[in-house]
Amino acid sequence: MTTQAVQVVGLSKRFGAMTALEQIDFEIADGEFVSLLGASGCGKSTLLRIISGFERPSAGRVVIYGEDLTDRLPERRPTNLVFQRGALFPHMSVRENVGYGLRLRGWQRTRINARVDEMLALVRLEELGDRDPTQLSGGQAQRVALARALAAEPRVLLLDEPLSALDLKLRQQMQLELRAIQKRLGATFVFVTHDQTEALVMSDRIAIMNAGRIEQYGTPRDIYRRPGSIFVSDFVGATNLFRGHVTQVSEAGTTLQTDIGSVALDRTEPGLQTGQRIALSVRPEAIRIARGAGSPGGRQVAATIAEIVYQGSSIRLRAVVADGPSIWVECRDDEAEGIAPGDAVNLTWADSAATLLRES
Amino acid sequence: MVRGSRLWSWLFVALVLFYLYAPILVIVVFSFTTSPRLSLPIEGLTLDWYGRAFADPLIPMALKNSAILATISAVGGGIAGAAFAFGLVMLRNGRLRASLLSISMLPAIVPLLVIGIALAVFFSTIALPQGLIGAAIGHVLVSLPFVILTMNARLESFDFSILEAARDLGATRFQAFRDITLPLIRPSVVGAALLAAALSLDEFVVTWFNIGSQQTVPTLVWGLMRRGIDPSINAIATLLLALLVCLVVASNLLNRRKS
Numbered sequence: 076m077t078t079q080a081v082q083v084v085g086l087s088k089r090f091g092a093m094t095a096l097e098q099i100d101f102e103i104a105d106g107e108f109v110s111l112l113g114a115s116g117c118g119k120s121t122l123l124r125i126i127s128g129f130e131r132p133s134a135g136r137v138v139i140y141g142e143d144l145t146d147r148l149p150e151r152r153p154t155n156l157v158f159q160r161g162a163l164f165p166h167m168s169v170r171e172n173v174g175y176g177l178r179l180r181g182w183q184r185t186r187i188n189a190r191v192d193e194m195l196a197l198v199r200l201e202e203l204g205d206r207d208p209t210q211l212s213g214g215q216a217q218r219v220a221l222a223r224a225l226a227a228e229p230r231v232l233l234l235d236e237p238l239s240a241l242d243l244k245l246r247q248q249m250q251l252e253l254r255a256i257q258k259r260l261g262a263t264f265v266f267v268t269h270d271q272t273e274a275l276v277m278s279d280r281i282a283i284m285n286a287g288r289i290e291q292y293g294t295p296r297d298i299y300r301r302p303g304s305i306f307v308s309d310f311v312g313a314t315n316l317f318r319g320h321v322t323q324v325s326e327a328g329t330t331l332q333t334d335i336g337s338v339a340l341d342r343t344e345p346g347l348q349t350g351q352r353i354a355l356s357v358r359p360e361a362i363r364i365a366r367g368a369g370s371p372g373g374r375q376v377a378a379t380i381a382e383i384v385y386q387g388s389s390i391r392l393r394a395v396v397a398d399g400p401s402i403w404v405e406c407r408d409d410e411a412e413g414i415a416p417g418d419a420v421n422l423t424w425a426d427s428a429a430t431l432l433r434e435s
Numbered sequence: 436m437v438r439g440s441r442l443w444s445w446l447f448v449a450l451v452l453f454y455l456y457a458p459i460l461v462i463v464v465f466s467f468t469t470s471p472r473l474s475l476p477i478e479g480l481t482l483d484w485y486g487r488a489f490a491d492p493l494i495p496m497a498l499k500n501s502a503i504l505a506t507i508s509a510v511g512g513g514i515a516g517a518a519f520a521f522g523l524v525m526l527r528n529g530r531l532r533a534s535l536l537s538i539s540m541l542p543a544i545v546p547l548l549v550i551g552i553a554l555a556v557f558f559s560t561i562a563l564p565q566g567l568i569g570a571a572i573g574h575v576l577v578s579l580p581f582v583i584l585t586m587n588a589r590l591e592s593f594d595f596s597i598l599e600a601a602r603d604l605g606a607t608r609f610q611a612f613r614d615i616t617l618p619l620i621r622p623s624v625v626g627a628a629l630l631a632a633a634l635s636l637d638e639f640v641v642t643w644f645n646i647g648s649q650q651t652v653p654t655l656v657w658g659l660m661r662r663g664i665d666p667s668i669n670a671i672a673t674l675l676l677a678l679l680v681c682l683v684v685a686s687n688l689l690n691r692r693k694s
Binding site: 127129148149150151154155156158159160162163164165166175176179180220223224227 | 594596597599600601602603604605606607610614615618619
């Protein structure tokens with residue numbers, strides 16, 4: 076059995092009448108990179124602050140490497156936090172910032188210097204040790220904050236949206252760098268973000284949070300391919316949701332009546348009943364587009380192109396079903412060669428690309 | 436036309452400045468002239484009046500009392516005001532924070548006469564004899580709102596997440612205060628304390644009602660002036676002015692310095 080780095084058991088947090096976290100249970104394995112992903116106000120930062128010790132839970136426990144630390148002060152926890160805007164000490168140089176935690180531990184000056192050098196090399200800032208934090212760019216400041224947090228060798232590193240203030244290019248570069256550093260150190264990282272791409276790119280597992288609960292916890296591929304709820308399928312990546320109900324369930328498959336008409340699926344799912352309200356989620360890039368009206372029925376949907384959005388490497392097309400909703404399709408530019416608004420097209424997708432979700 | 440109106444604006448500015456500073460200038464100039472009367476033309480320059488001022492045994496004593504009160508105001512007002520402002524900005528409830536700030540500003544608006552009399556009556560009720568102690572309490576009271584106001588302005592931009600960062604790296608509350616908070620707010624606290632000292636040095640009304648038979652520089656000068664204008668008063672006023680300007684300038688410089 077793998078060691079659990081972090082175990083959160085029955086955790087709830089209330090601020091007055093407001094419930095920020097509701098019965099959270101989850102585990103993070105040793106050496107794992109886990110993202111807490113959700114919109115602002117979903118409770119992800121509160122959860123991180125409880126793990127770091129800055130907030131006390133209203134109920135539940137936080138166990139880190141087998142030790143119950145729920146009542147432990149932040150300064151006595153084996154966790155370190157990288158703050159959203161770095162939170163570097165403005166009156167200390169970069170080196171002093173990185174070495175501060177080690178100084179508190181009473182390390183010898185030479186030992187601190189060696190460790191600071193090592194950390195600055197890790198984040199590739201060897202040259203900037205003597206600068207003041209005010210002389211750093213946003214990306215450099217976040218690297219220093221990372222070096223400072225890692226210097227004390229935390230058993231779990233917590234990161235609270237550390238890249239959110241950076242521009243896109245730098246953010247993408249830092250995502251890969253962070254991931255590489257985590258791999259090299261074999262450390263456990265818990266990363267809070269509202270950016271789904273960031274979570275997909277970096278994580279071993281993602282916990283999708285919504286309204287104080289964890290909606291789904293799984294690998295990026297799992298989350299993207301097999302979203303467990305309508306919320307998850309909509310929040311992670313773009314998707315088409317066709318709402319309706321189940322008309323027939325048999326060994327051979329399932330038939331649905333949705334807002335794009337009747338749809339057949341070659342599979343059934345446990346507990347599915349006739350009449351049940353469902354939504355079918357199909358990713359835009361899973362939909363194939365063919366010109367012409369095609370044969371009616373089957374697993375094709377006839378639609379009319381309403382809008383074409385050029386995105387450079389790909390294009391997005393909005394197709395409208397008669398009396399029905401819009402369907403977004405994403406494909407390579409050459410796959411949609413010659414298609415223009417007003418054209419009648421046929422949309423198809425593999426059954427396996429369609430996810431059946433129950434309406435709650 | 437534009438040129439003309441600009442000339443008028445400058446003239447107006449000059450007039451206002453003259454109105455503001457002419458009386459002060461007169462005192463400073465005549466503290467150095469040989470004539471015992473404020474009259475032109477100036478016959479000669481001398482430092483006699485300064486010597487005369489210090490020859491009067493009452494004046495060094497008043498200076499000593501003023502220095503004691505200014506020090507108490509600086510230390511007491513500085514520490515209490517800084518602590519209060521610090522607690523204030525840490526409050527999460529914005530409305531509570533705003534009302535506490537307004538309440539603490541009240542003594543700056545209440546007429547000094549009211550504060551002076553109220554303190555005198557209060558001290559006599561608790562049987563505290565008039566003297567330096569009562570005056571010191573009054574001075575701290577009068578300077579506190581200004582200390583709180585300057586500290587509050589400075590702390591509004593204080594990034595409290597760095598204190599959490601320090602705790603997170605293993606600092607206790609005390610270590611975080613010693614290593615992070617104190618070095619960052621020290622210039623502002625000292626600046627605010629200097630302001631409190633400056634306010635104390637020229638405080639008259641509250642002092643007058645509470646100091647009893649003792650004298651500070653302002654009460655002494657007031658007493659001397661009842662006997663007639665003596666140029667040595669100009670000398671004392673000029674010294675006081677120089678000291679106050681130094682304190683206020685130092686206070687501003689310290690508060691403006693980025694941390």
